[in-house]
Amino acid sequence: MDNETIVGTSLWKDAWKRLRRNHLAVLGMWVVSAIVLASIVGPPLIRHYTGFTYDYIPSDPKLIKSFPPFRAPDGSFSLQHPMGTDVAGRDILARVLLGGRISLMVGIISTIVSLIIGTAFGATAGYAGGKIDEVMMRIVDVLYAIPYMMVVIVLLAFFGGQSALGQLFLLFVALGAVSWLTMARIVRGQVISLKNQEFVLAARATGVSTSKIIARHLVPNTLGPVIVYATLTVPSVMLLEAFLSFLGLGVQAPLASWGSLAADGIQNIALFPWQLIFPGLTMAITLFSLNFLGDGLRDALDPQMRKG
Amino acid sequence: MLRFIVRRLLVTVPMVLVVVSLTWGLIRLAPGNFYTGEKPIPPAIVENLKAKYGLDKPWYVQYGRMISNTLHGDFGSSLKYQGQSVNTILKAALPVSATIGLLAYLLALTVGIVFGVLSALRQNSTLDYTSMAFAMIGISLPNFVLGPVLVLLLSLTWYMLPPALWGGGRHLILPVVTLSALYMAYIARLARSGMLEVLRSNYIRTARAKGLSEWQIITRHALRGGLLPVVSFSGPALAFLITGTVVVERIFALPGLGNYFINANLNRDEPLIIGIVAFISIVVLIFNLLVDIAYGFIDPRVRY
DSSP states (O other): OHHHHHHHHHHHHHHHHHHHHOHHHHHHHHHHHHHHHHHHHHHHHHHHHHOOOTTOOOSSGGGOSOOOTTBOTTSSBOSSOTTOBOTTOOBHHHHHHHHHHHHHHHHHHHHHHHHHHHHHHHHHHHHHOHHHHHHHHHHHHHHHHSOHHHHHHHHHHHHOOSOHHHHHHHHHHHHHHHSOHHHHHHHHHHHHHHHTSHHHHHHHHTTOOHHHIIIIIIHHHTHHHHHHHHHHHHHHHHHHHHHHHHTTSSSOTTSOOHHHHHHHHHHTTTTOTHHHHHHHHHHHHHHHHHHHHHHHHHHHHOTTOOOO | OHHHHHHHHHHHHHHHHHHHHHHHHHHHHSSOOTTOOSSOOOHHHHHHHHHHTTTTSOHHHHHHHHHHHHHHTOOOBOSSSTTOBHHHHHHHHHHHHHHHHHHHHHHHHHHHHHHHHHHHHTTTSHHHHHHHHHHHHHHHSOHHHHHHHHIIIIIIISOOSOOSSOOSTHHHHHHHHHHHHHHHHHHHHHHHHHHHHHHTSHHHHHHHHTTOOHHHIIIIIIHHHHTHHHHHHHHHHHHHHHHHHHHHHHHTTOOSHHHHHHHHHHHTOHHHHHHHHHHHHHHHHHHHHHHHHHHHHHOTTOOO
């Protein structure tokens, strides 16, 4: 057992060293951390200094209009609204940061949901092997071929819209439930290559139960590829969430996500382009950094695994 | 080979039925109905509406009718588009979506493969770095940002292209580019990594040792293996492309299947939803089958 821990840490240390040498991945990590930090501490800070919140609509009717970035109502330079305001006079920066909270939350929680389903499914199929494996993987193939987003759209359109929080919960489940397929395939492949190795045989010989072998010995060893794929799942889930919110089926007002902010912004693109540009750009930068980080992690943790 | 195709085609039918049943079940479990709109309808009229669309029968009769409709390829009449059958709507909307989708698909494949392969052949060159940087942007830039930004620049600032609506020709350019960007980027990355892997393999070294020209090595040997990841992605890509089409049709206000699908969902127009879901599932499943067959021709290791 002691021996295993030592080998484990050196693998992670090695990976860390490789990751640090990849400048783009490091930059991605910094940018992602900065955006996460900004969306956590940003809203209370803005509220403290300027009094604006994501749903604060000014009481003066003259202020209920869309101001360009860095412009005060009289047209002079001002730091009050670095991203301008939307048609209701709300501060776009505050809304983009709230959108960041929600988009990142949806991305992370749905990825965790997909991680749990995918790992359990893939590990079981890979370990069981034979007929069970074949049937389980056929199910995955079948689900792959289905345009599942259509079913998700139906689900959200018919069950959503009750409450903002209920809608969020629905999003977590729906997006998690459709993005576990690749995870299941990766974990299965790993488990198949691991299950015939000596340490599994030793565990079986000492009478460890099947479920314990899967949970204690096989799953931890698949961690590398799983982390890599999870990092790459976060941006793709965020993109799906943005699609749905853009179509009006995702996050509901008064909450906002980057997708729903972009959908609002597109209405007035000719007159007030900043309403689309800022949420869109923030989202693109975040996804860009997450993808670079994911790519870097993949190269660092598993130089052999080169997909996409 | 023939047995494989027949078996897969036979599996397609129950799979479509599963998807359709799932959708139908979701619609039926949900609260509310297509006639629960803003304005309340008198109960007598509700009864008449129910009788007209067969909604007064027990659920298993309705389910049976829906399945039988699906098997016959006739989905009945739309609940919201007055006097139009679902099939008429499908027939009208399909050309729009199919044109955009196919053009985007072809554009993504050509540009993606060309740049992916060139990047692999000139690894670490300026071309490689620029095309991979563009590919990364393509993967990270949501199409609902890319589309409007293109509209803003090309249509509203420089007046080069029409900003929206369906009109063929020049109206196609912006939607097709917007839709294909993500897949183009993805395919370029897949083609590059696939080619890089193949170029390092033993059989390419053998081909070199045999004294073949670089051009022959690439066209005869490397491309076949190197593009396998692209081929296997091109199946699921179609399913993803359909998701993208929904958004693009929304941005450019195109009367395609995606736009009808969203409206049908908002209107709770059950026959139209079922019709579109069934139709798209069939298309996607058949396309996946074609991809699998193509895979067998390209990869000599695959046996059916």
